[in-house]
Amino acid sequence: MKVTVRAVHCYVSGDRLALASDIKVNFTGSCFDSAGKLYLTVKPVVDAKQSHIYASDYRITSKRCKTAVDVATLIANAAPVKRRILKAFDYRAQPDLDKAIARANIEIAKLSLPAADVQASIDSLKVSDVRLWNEQLVVVAEAYGKVAIFPRLAP
Numbered sequence: 463m464k465v466t467v468r469a470v471h472c473y474v475s476g477d478r479l480a481l482a483s484d485i486k487v488n489f490t491g492s493c494f495d496s497a498g499k500l501y502l503t504v505k506p507v508v509d510a511k512q513s514h515i516y517a518s519d520y521r522i523t524s525k526r527c528k529t530a531v532d533v534a535t536l537i538a539n540a541a542p543v544k545r546r547i548l549k550a551f552d553y554r555a556q557p558d559l560d561k562a563i564a565r566a567n568i569e570i571a572k573l574s575l576p577a578a579d580v581q582a583s584i585d586s587l588k589v590s591d592v593r594l595w596n597e598q599l600v601v602v603a604e605a606y607g608k609v610a611i612f613p614r615l616a617p
Contacts, residue, residue: 464488465537467500474594478503479517479551499525504551506592506599513559513589515601517551520544555601559587566605575611582609 470483486497501524504517537543563584570582584607591602 464490472594472598475503478505478519478521479594479599501525502547504548506551508589508592510588510590513555515551515553515555515589515592517548520548553601555589555603558601559589559603562603563587577614579612579614580609581612583607 464487466486466488468484468486470481473480473482480501480503482499482501484497485500489496500522503519503521503523505519507516507518508514509516563586566584570580570584573580573582584605586606587603588606589601590604593600593602
């Protein structure tokens with residue numbers, strides 16, 4: 463038996479992230495092939511204190527040919543496959559947040575206003591949400607820091 467996954471699409475479905483894929487099952491030595499659509503959904507969870515994003519509530523649903531769907535559902539629900547998929551959704555954001563802070567502070571240091579000098583810095587970023595945009599997972603973070611504005615007063 464050979465299972466082929468094609469045309470995987472990622473989208474938002476309510477409060478869940480969904481992956482929809484077309485599947486085809488070829489049975490070795492048989493003239494009967496089967497095809498269908500498999501939907502895998504997870505609910506993203508944000509642990510803001512740990513800057514950790516992970517998936518919970520793993521679900522499989524399907525449409526069309528029962529045989530293909532049964533085979534694909536069995537495979538997708540197999541413990542090693544489920545662990546691997548959940549691991550793919552596991553993201554510890556802190557190293558990337560630290561890099562973003564460093565880059566942002568470099569750009570902020572270049573900030574110049576026509577009528578004032580600005581001193582500013584970002585001290586920390588905290589993950590507040592995850593969203594899907596153009597089939598990409600987007601991590602939304604809140605910035606915390608300091609800003610001082612020194613107006614250039616006319617003599």
